[in-house]
Amino acid sequence: MLMGNCLLLFLWCLLDKSFVSPLHSSSQSRLGKEQYRNMMAHRKHGMMGVHRVKRGWVWNQFFVLEEYMGSDPQYVGKLHSDLDKGDSMVKYTLSGEGVGSVFTIEPRTGDIHALRSLDREEKPYYTLRAQAVDMLTGRPLEPESEFIIKVQDINDNEPRFLEGPYSASVPEMSPVGSYVTQITATDTDDPTYGNSARIVYSILHGQPYFSVDPKTGIIRVALPNMDREVKEMYQVVIQAKDMGGQLGGLAGTTTINITLRDVNDNPPRFSKSIFHLRVLESSPVGSSVGRVKAHDLDSGKNAEVEYSIVPGDGGSMFDIYSNKNSHEGTVILKKRLDYETRTAYTFKVEASNAVIDHRFLHLGPFKDTATLKVNVLDVEEPPVFSRLSYNMETYEDTPVGIIIGAVTAEDLDVGNSPVRYVRTPYTHTHTLCRHGPYLMWHICFF
Numbered sequence: 001m002l003m004g005n006c007l008l009l010f011l012w013c014l015l016d017k018s019f020v021s022p023l024h025s026s027s028q029s030r031l032g033k034e035q036y037r038n039m040m041a042h043r044k045h046g047m048m049g050v051h052r053v054k055r056g057w058v059w060n061q062f063f064v065l066e067e068y069m070g071s072d073p074q075y076v077g078k079l080h081s082d083l084d085k086g087d088s089m090v091k092y093t094l095s096g097e098g099v100g101s102v103f104t105i106e107p108r109t110g111d112i113h114a115l116r117s118l119d120r121e122e123k124p125y126y127t128l129r130a131q132a133v134d135m136l137t138g139r140p141l142e143p144e145s146e147f148i149i150k151v152q153d154i155n156d157n158e159p160r161f162l163e164g165p166y167s168a169s170v171p172e173m174s175p176v177g178s179y180v181t182q183i184t185a186t187d188t189d190d191p192t193y194g195n196s197a198r199i200v201y202s203i204l205h206g207q208p209y210f211s212v213d214p215k216t217g218i219i220r221v222a223l224p225n226m227d228r229e230v231k232e233m234y235q236v237v238i239q240a241k242d243m244g245g246q247l248g249g250l251a252g253t254t255t256i257n258i259t260l261r262d263v264n265d266n267p268p269r270f271s272k273s274i275f276h277l278r279v280l281e282s283s284p285v286g287s288s289v290g291r292v293k294a295h296d297l298d299s300g301k302n303a304e305v306e307y308s309i310v311p312g313d314g315g316s317m318f319d320i321y322s323n324k325n326s327h328e329g330t331v332i333l334k335k336r337l338d339y340e341t342r343t344a345y346t347f348k349v350e351a352s353n354a355v356i357d358h359r360f361l362h363l364g365p366f367k368d369t370a371t372l373k374v375n376v377l378d379v380e381e382p383p384v385f386s387r388l389s390y391n392m393e394t395y396e397d398t399p400v401g402i403i404i405g406a407v408t409a410e411d412l413d414v415g416n417s418p419v420r421y422v423r424t425p426y427t428h429t430h431t432l433c434r435h436g437p438y439l440m441w442h443i444c445f446f
Ligand SMILES: *[C@@H]1O[C@H](CO)[C@@H](O)[C@H](O)[C@H]1NC(C)=O
Pocket: 165, 166, 167, 257
């Protein structure tokens, strides 16, 4: 075969420059049917200027536009052999991926058509083999040739946030520019071609508190002194738009819940300057006298309050215990009280935060004091004999009615009720009974 070493099979590539990048000049939106027709008309027109492309150049690629919506099969290209003199002696055959189902060839003309619309994002190219055979004998006129039909991208996929919805947190009072989080959208269109997958981020909801970097999707604090105690959660909506963010690009959005984490920017404060407590003089040591509370707007550790009694005269009778859960201070009796000795105590208590953040000391002081007035309540106590025991002597023949001695008991309570003395029914034992509410107090003497 004289022609054996020559190019016997040519692929007539319909591509011209204007088609390689059809979307550069289009309005860049999802292709409507009308737009598509226009584009195809352009393409047919371009066919007039078709040139043969030799082996070793881009001869072995066809292009077919994805998502074709026309009713007729889409023209892909034409096979042609040099042996084909136009006398209908050559038949073109096709084999490989999608032949019959996706691509067909006109045996006589070599015209290739796509039977249905293709999705580049599903399959970006097809590998096929072409051959020219003798119409009569069916014998190959030349070796089989492999070529590729590449599916040309259109912008038919919007950027998507695959991991959304998101949540993130940042400390309250963070300076402007503080990093919050980074979110990224994915666009399945061809990143190597045009701007169909070039994403630009913008913030739709959440200004002026937060900002997003258009290129990286990094979200930052945009407003100084954001206070958790005023507003704790922000719902920020971020948009990702392809076509470099230009008008007509496809967009996807996502929501990010941004929570402000607590910092210790609020000191504890007593709700009043004086607390009044009352305690029975009979209360045992260690019992609770009452509670005080200083409020702290922060949360968790930053709201924990430590109470202490400011050293001084009145405070020495009491202790204060800090309750981690209720954030209250419980006043405890440290020594025995006696109403008859002292009826009231006044002292100061201090409330301070356990954990201090030195960055916010200027918002302090992170402690507060209040005055505590404790009134001691009188309890009715038994009369008390002047001695623990009395020893009296008398003669064995002393007549009835003769005084042999005297015992004395005194009521120490305020009001000093009179005391009545009664003999107990027991041998050698006398009971003294108090007037009034008939409380019995026993005392023994021998
Ligand atoms: C964001 O906050 C809203 C409202 O509180 C809630 O319904 C939603 O589940 C949150 N989303 C995430 C991802 O935490």
